[in-house]
Amino acid sequence: MVSDLPPDPRFFVLEAEVWGPHGTHFDTAAPDNRGDAPHCPRCGEPIGMLTWLPPYRAELELHGGAFGDFLEGPGYEVLLSERLAEAFRKEGLTGFLGFEPVEVLRVRGKRKKSQALAVPRYVVVTPCLGRGAVDEARSRLRHAKPVTCPECRSGGLDSIHGFALEAGSWKGEDVFRARGFRGCIVVSERFTEFVKRHGFTNMKLTPTEEYVWDPLRKGPSALST
Template sequence: MAPRFFVLKDEYRGVHDAEFGRIDDDDNVDEAARCPRCGDFIGMLPWLPPYRVTLDLYGQELGDFMRGVGNSLVSERFAEAFRSEGLRGLQDFHPVEVRRVRRQRRGPKPAIVPGYFLVTPVFGSAAVDEARSRLRRNSLITCDWCRLTGVDGIYGFALEQGSWNGDDVFIPRGLSGTMIVSERFADFVARHGFTNMTLTPTEEYKWDPLRRGPPPSTQGGQV
């Protein structure tokens, strides 16, 4: 059977709904990685230490995962289990210093603030299959490796058979803003009961901010 994949997002408006903000200055970054073929940037500017954050809590308590732009936070218990079970695809695991927790809705502040690590998913562990995906791209793909274009809508997608290298968490070539996880990762989350994570099968995932609906299937996602 072909492997299954899922889109990983945090649980918006859930019990563990929270966001993190960086405490740094604009110079506290390194140069972004570039595509080995076309030379275009393929990620955000890497954040350099010290890693200091504030947490905005919208739910009732802090959970195991908070997604940001380019980076995410995972709890100490998640980090320990991920590494001990040999999962792949998250880089670095830098400990962060939580300077402040701000309550954004009514309720008490959390009694316990977990230890958190900053992680970055790898890019390029698999490629989007354009023929089996329904995407609204706002420009044509010009590089067959990074496949970076703007995307106005996602209406289910698939990954190219044989392109996956076995990583359990990654950003696919062709959908730079989407975090994908393996079936093994989905089982890992369920067994440990990790919180603030939603997993949607890639073929069922929809993102339609412009409400344009899916493109004609004959166009293979290119509009």
């Protein structure tokens, strides 16, 4: 018997493909003003990095043959090319906040190549802190300490070898950071289709069930650890 229930939405992890043909990275430039990090409203623990404050000035590092549309840097903020930002807003996607212009002061990389290319205009945005929460029972996680706060779900995460979101926790954002794993940017299937349709660059999209984050190389854990 076929269920009448709609299929579970699919989610993807968004990362910059720094060593690809449009590989580009950014660093903040002085004055690098920083504000407070966001905190969990329930337990008070930090749930993000220090916020980047204006003036927004950046230095780019070009690794590929052309500048990318999506750039990661030292904090939770990311840079979007003007064409990506305009298409995102025009098509009514949600989850990126800010859209403030950035002044590019310098481009590092292969000198002849970087000097010959026109630098796109970029804006700085922050992926929102979403309500979507990592489903511990359907994810392969390894924790250094138990999760104690039901709101932020912070618990000293050591590694992740595929994860899923709790059914009903997602509130429809196309770009967000999930409770229980704020360290990565999660995007909707609609956003993934949007990227492919427009051919935006320097963006790696990995299904959440295939995503691996294991900086200490501890390997996968059993389900529900």
